Amino acid sequence: MNRFFTLCSSLCLIAALLLPAPATGQALQADDRAAPSSHSTDGILLVDDEDDDTKENAAETESASAPAQEEPSLEVSVGGSLRFNALFRNYESQIPASDEPINRVLSDGGFTFDTFRINASGSYGGLIFDTEYAIYPESFGGLFIHHGWVGYEFSDTRQFQVGVSQVPFGIQPYASSSWFFNSAYYVGLEDDYDAGIKAIFTPGNWELKGAYYMNSEQTDFFAGNDFSRYSYDVAPVSAAAYQVVPGGNGLRSDLSEEHQFNAKVAYTFNHGDLGSTKLGVSAQRGQLLNRNTGDTDGHGAVAVHLHGQYSGFDAKLQYSKQEFNPPLTDAEKQAFDNQSGVDYDAEDFVVMGAYGFPQRVASEHSVYSSSLAYHIPVELGPISEFKPYYDFSMVTKEVEGWNDNVTHDIGVLTSAGPLYVYTDLNVSKGHPFNHPFDGFSSVMAERTNDNWNVAFNMNIGLYF
Numbered sequence: 001m002n003r004f005f006t007l008c009s010s011l012c013l014i015a016a017l018l019l020p021a022p023a024t025g026q027a028l029q030a031d032d033r034a035a036p037s038s039h040s041t042d043g044i045l046l047v048d049d050e051d052d053d054t055k056e057n058a059a060e061t062e063s064a065s066a067p068a069q070e071e072p073s074l075e076v077s078v079g080g081s082l083r084f085n086a087l088f089r090n091y092e093s094q095i096p097a098s099d100e101p102i103n104r105v106l107s108d109g110g111f112t113f114d115t116f117r118i119n120a121s122g123s124y125g126g127l128i129f130d131t132e133y134a135i136y137p138e139s140f141g142g143l144f145i146h147h148g149w150v151g152y153e154f155s156d157t158r159q160f161q162v163g164v165s166q167v168p169f170g171i172q173p174y175a176s177s178s179w180f181f182n183s184a185y186y187v188g189l190e191d192d193y194d195a196g197i198k199a200i201f202t203p204g205n206w207e208l209k210g211a212y213y214m215n216s217e218q219t220d221f222f223a224g225n226d227f228s229r230y231s232y233d234v235a236p237v238s239a240a241a242y243q244v245v246p247g248g249n250g251l252r253s254d255l256s257e258e259h260q261f262n263a264k265v266a267y268t269f270n271h272g273d274l275g276s277t278k279l280g281v282s283a284q285r286g287q288l289l290n291r292n293t294g295d296t297d298g299h300g301a302v303a304v305h306l307h308g309q310y311s312g313f314d315a316k317l318q319y320s321k322q323e324f325n326p327p328l329t330d331a332e333k334q335a336f337d338n339q340s341g342v343d344y345d346a347e348d349f350v351v352m353g354a355y356g357f358p359q360r361v362a363s364e365h366s367v368y369s370s371s372l373a374y375h376i377p378v379e380l381g382p383i384s385e386f387k388p389y390y391d392f393s394m395v396t397k398e399v400e401g402w403n404d405n406v407t408h409d410i411g412v413l414t415s416a417g418p419l420y421v422y423t424d425l426n427v428s429k430g431h432p433f434n435h436p437f438d439g440f441s442s443v444m445a446e447r448t449n450d451n452w453n454v455a456f457n458m459n460i461g462l463y464f
Contacts, residue, residue, distance in 0.1 A: 072125030083114035083461040090454040091436060113137060114459060117146065126153045131163075134230065141228035141356035145217060147193050160199045164217040167192040168200075168209035168264040169282040171305045175318050175369050177389035178409040179422035179459045182369040184393065186432050186444060187361055188232040188352060189301060189320050190369070193217045194260060207266040207280070215258050227353035233257050234288060234299075234324070237351050240358045244351055244441045247339045253292040255326055255350065257299070260286030266305075275310035288350070290327040297327040314389075316371040324350045324363040348399050349445045359432060360445035362397035369393045382416040389413070395430075395444065403447045405430035422459040427452060 087110065119132035131148035149163030166172065175190045176182040184190035196213030216233040218225065226239035236254030237245055245252045266280030285300040301322035308315040328346055336346035349360040373389035389412070395405040411424035426434050430447050434455040439448065 074122065074124045076120060076122035078118075078120045079464055080116070080118040081461050081463045082116050083459055084111065085114040085460075086111045086458040088456045089434065114461075119146075123153075127151075128153055128159065136355065139356065141354070144228050144230060146230050147217070149198075157202045158200070160197065162197050164193050164195050165198045165211070167194055167213065167260075167284070168198065168211055168262050169284055169301070170264075170303045170318050170320065171280075171307050171316050175305070175316055175371065176391045176393070176409075177314065177316075177371045177373045177387070177413070178391045178411050178424050178426075179457060180391075180407070180409055180424055180426055180431065180433060182367075182371065182391055182393035183395045183405050183407055183431070184318065184320055184367045184369050186232055186359075187322060187365065187367060187395065188234075189303065189322060189367060192231045192233075194231075194233075194257075196260070198262075205268040205270070207264070207268070207278075209262070209264040211260075211262040213260040213262070213286070216256070227356050227358050229354050232352045232354045234350050234352050235358065236291060237358065240351070240353075241356070242441070244358045244360060246342050247336065251335050251339075252332060252346070252351070253290045253328060255288050255290060258287050258289050258296075260284060271310075273311070275308065275313075277309075278307045280305050280307075288324060288327055290329075293327070293329060295327040295329075297325040299324040312375045314371070314373040314375070316369070318367075318369040320367040320369070322365055322367070324361075326350050326363065343401070344399055344446065352444075357432075357440065359441050359443055362395075362399060362402060362445050364398040365444075366396045367393065368396075382419070383414060384417070385413075385415040387413040387415070397445070399446070402445065403430060403450045405444065405447070407431045407434075418463050420461045420463060422457070422461075424455075424457045424459075426455045426457065428455075429453070 114136075116135040117132055119130075121130040122128070127150070129150040132146040133143070133148075134146045135143055145164055147164050147166065149161040149165045151159055151161035153159040169192065170184065170189060173191065174181070175184055181190060185192075194213035194217050195215055196211060198209065198211035201208040216229065216235070217231065218229050220226070220228075225236065227235050229235075234255050234257050236256060237249040237252050238254050240249055243249055262282070262284040264280060264282040266278050268276050268278045270276050282303040282305065283301070285298065287296045288299050289296050299322070301320060303318055303320040305318040306316070326347055326349075333346045336342070348363055350363055351358050352361045353359060369391075370393070371389060371391045373387055376386045376388070377384065378386060389410075391407070391409040391411075393405075393407050397404070405428075407426065407428040407430075409424055409426050409428075411422060414421040414423070428434050429450055429452055430443050431453070432440065432443050434453050435443050436449060436453075442448065
């Protein structure tokens with residue numbers, strides 16, 4: 001009954017955004033859409049090849065009863081990226097002896113392959129699609145989907161998407177400018193992707209988005225089974241390759257996300273030649289499933305955000321608050337409380353992860369995120385633009401004594417045709433990718449290591 005109600009609610013939400021608006025002479029109906037324009041020159045244009053007699057006979061038949069309509073064509077644009085990464089840090093991070101079998105030793109950095117992605121997007125009349133698949137090093141999850149959806153454009157202002165799509169929450173596509181992202185990403189509130197249905201309605205200066213996600217985005221048929229994914233979700237501790245729960249992973253049931261609803265409303269204020277300011281609010285509400293017992297409880301988040309673009313300047317400000325209520329059994333809570341050396345409760349954290357790595361995350365937290373950037377066009381050989389930026393983010397937790405996560409990232413993005421180079425200096429306390437491995441599992445929770453760490457990173461990406 002609960003799932004039936006959830007499905008009906010999701011269909012009503014999608015219908016509310018997609019039903020035709022009252023006739024005003026401004027909204028385009030499905031039959032009024034212009035023929036889709038051509039994609040970039042690297043696209044592949046496929047057109048049905050009928051013989052001339054067939055086309056002539058069809059045209060004569062249609063002319064007797066209805067105006068002739070142009071046959072839609074399939075347009076496909078294929079691309080991808082190849083990226084390498086150079087990372088240097090002011091500390092060494094060795095795997096504890098007890099965890100050596102997982103063979104994930106991270107020292108002070110080095111130069112290595114980052115990722116290879118292949119993507120395709122296109123249209124067939126009103127039908128549209130977009131998909132991307134990623135290949136990462138095995139230690140970072142290996143192969144998994146980034147996104148993949150098919151949809152329909154009812155008009156220039158109205159469409160829906162079915163599949164793995166970007167969750168409509170906060171500033172998009174990113175609330176940050178750096179390669180490292182801001183802390184919102186590491187708690188599932190920036191550039192998150194899940195599997196479900198999304199509707200988009202953009203009348204005038206308004207942006208309205210609503211979505212229902214049945215589960216997370218994982219490529220595996222049983223979605224949510226492990227941590228090999230692009231964006232952060234609650235996932236089962238039994239899939240962890242190392243101990244992530246104090247006292248042992250066996251003290252905790254496997255949890256996963258399901259039946260999540262999202263809504264986002266934003267309005268853009270135009271300032272003429274000066275630029276524009278987009279103000280918005282976002283909300284999400286979903287369930288956490290205890291896979292061992294079938295029990296469920298809720299999780300939710302809200303955010304307010306501002307994105308300003310002013311004559312080359314970008315300014316992004318966002319505040320988010322998130323809460324998880326893990327549906328644990330009384331026996332699990334008691335077993336966790338009986339441990340020595342742990343001064344918090346089993347409900348104070350959930351286990352989230354991506355790229356093959358799980359970590360504890362405070363069940364209730366706030367995220368402060370900001371980004372300032374400036375676009376500098378240049379003509380320096382193949383280089384067309386420098387974009388210096390400064391990202392700041394902080395995560396505060398509701399458990400007394402738990403350390404905040406604070407990140408300063410100063411960098412520049414260099415653009416040269418298809419080549420994009422991110423150069424970052426990351427100074428942080430509690431950044432998941434700038435933290436000793438022996439404390440990684442607690443980095444977004446209690447985090448006993450409260451030292452400032454410094455990392456210099458250069459990501460070299462060829463996009464085609």
